[in-house]
Amino acid sequence: MRSSNFYNPFNQVAGFKSLILGLIGLLIVTYLAFITGTHFNGLLNIDFAKDSDYWVFITESFSNWILISAFFYISGLVLSKSKLRVIDILGTTLLSRIPLIIAPVIRIIPFFQSFMVLSWQMYFVYGFYLISLVWTIILLFNAFKISCNLKNERLIISFTICVILSEICTKLIIKLLI
Amino acid sequence: MRSITLIFAACVLFCLNSFGQDFKKLSNSEVDKTTVKTAQDFASNFMNKLKNGKPYIFQDEAIDVMKNQLTEENQKMVYQQLKTQFGDFVSLEYTETWVKDNSKSIQIIRLKSVFEKSNKKLEIRVALNDSGKIVGFWIKPWSDMLS
Numbered sequence: 001m002r003s004s005n006f007y008n009p010f011n012q013v014a015g016f017k018s019l020i021l022g023l024i025g026l027l028i029v030t031y032l033a034f035i036t037g038t039h040f041n042g043l044l045n046i047d048f049a050k051d052s053d054y055w056v057f058i059t060e061s062f063s064n065w066i067l068i069s070a071f072f073y074i075s076g077l078v079l080s081k082s083k084l085r086v087i088d089i090l091g092t093t094l095l096s097r098i099p100l101i102i103a104p105v106i107r108i109i110p111f112f113q114s115f116m117v118l119s120w121q122m123y124f125v126y127g128f129y130l131i132s133l134v135w136t137i138i139l140l141f142n143a144f145k146i147s148c149n150l151k152n153e154r155l156i157i158s159f160t161i162c163v164i165l166s167e168i169c170t171k172l173i174i175k176l177l178i
Numbered sequence: 179m180r181s182i183t184l185i186f187a188a189c190v191l192f193c194l195n196s197f198g199q200d201f202k203k204l205s206n207s208e209v210d211k212t213t214v215k216t217a218q219d220f221a222s223n224f225m226n227k228l229k230n231g232k233p234y235i236f237q238d239e240a241i242d243v244m245k246n247q248l249t250e251e252n253q254k255m256v257y258q259q260l261k262t263q264f265g266d267f268v269s270l271e272y273t274e275t276w277v278k279d280n281s282k283s284i285q286i287i288r289l290k291s292v293f294e295k296s297n298k299k300l301e302i303r304v305a306l307n308d309s310g311k312i313v314g315f316w317i318k319p320w321s322d323m324l325s
Binding site for chain 1: 200201203274290297298299300319320321322323324325
């Protein structure tokens with residue numbers, strides 16, 4: 001396996017295959033998030049609380065994914081000269097979220113299920129979450145770049161705007177629905 | 179490479195030691211069931227009284243500071259705020275106990291509570307001193323991180 005596959009697997013995995021793999025990944029991440037009480041309540045946010053039913057975690061995961069995909073698609077329509085495939089955007093975006101599994105997996109360990117603010121457990125989980133978040137953003141960037149075929153300033157600026165907008169909208173939608 | 183690993187390990191150990199914890203979560207076998215029942219009964223009676231529009235009358239289950247702070251007006255005001263935001267109180271269940279400095283001088287009983295309009299459970303936290311009297315009472319959104 002080439003090391004570039006860790007940050008850009010989309011030259012090999014795209015379309016329907018990425019959608020199926022991504023959906024399986026999303027369901028596993030969501031289930032682990034539910035049993036460990038790890039909320040992804042925003043594109044870039046994490047919160048620890050075993051306080052809600054499964055549908056809340058499903059809503060959080062799906063709204064994150066659908067919104068960032070929608071913003072990528074709109075940006076692609078406006079800025080790209082290539083023909084866009086919705087399935088590519090949905091699939092690659094979904095696949096990009098798999099690294100987020102790291103924090104829920106750590107929280108399966110009893111030590112990390114309930115802990116004090118500013119404890120070493122908190123820094124440990126946040127540290128690994130940060131790593132998984134950077135990894136996710138790199139994957140999202142490459143997903144956007146490949147599925148919308150954008151380059152240079154257009155790519156960087158539109159990606160930044162998409163991330164900011166989807167973060168705001170995800171927060172709003174989660175607040176409205178939950 | 180070896181020295182980098184050693185430095186990294188030293189940093190990790192230093193970090194682990196630096197974040198000293200004042201509170202420790204008790205395992206189920208360490209939990210004092212009587213204390214939990216005291217906290218659970220108090221919280222349940224308190225919330226149900228207010229739900230039924232009556233104030234909670236303190237006996238000798240809490241310290242004087244608590245009794246003076248939770249006056250009838252304050253109780254009404256607190257419940258009204260909760261009702262507006264989360265709906266009526268429905269139920270509560272025991273979740274976990276934390277102790278300060280391993281000594282059980284202060285025990286924190288954390289209860290998860292359900293409110294009618296809220297999709298998320300709220301925390302009802304009751305703190306008891308070593309003579310079993312209530313020294314603290316909070317209602318806040320549940321978090322797995324104790325603050």
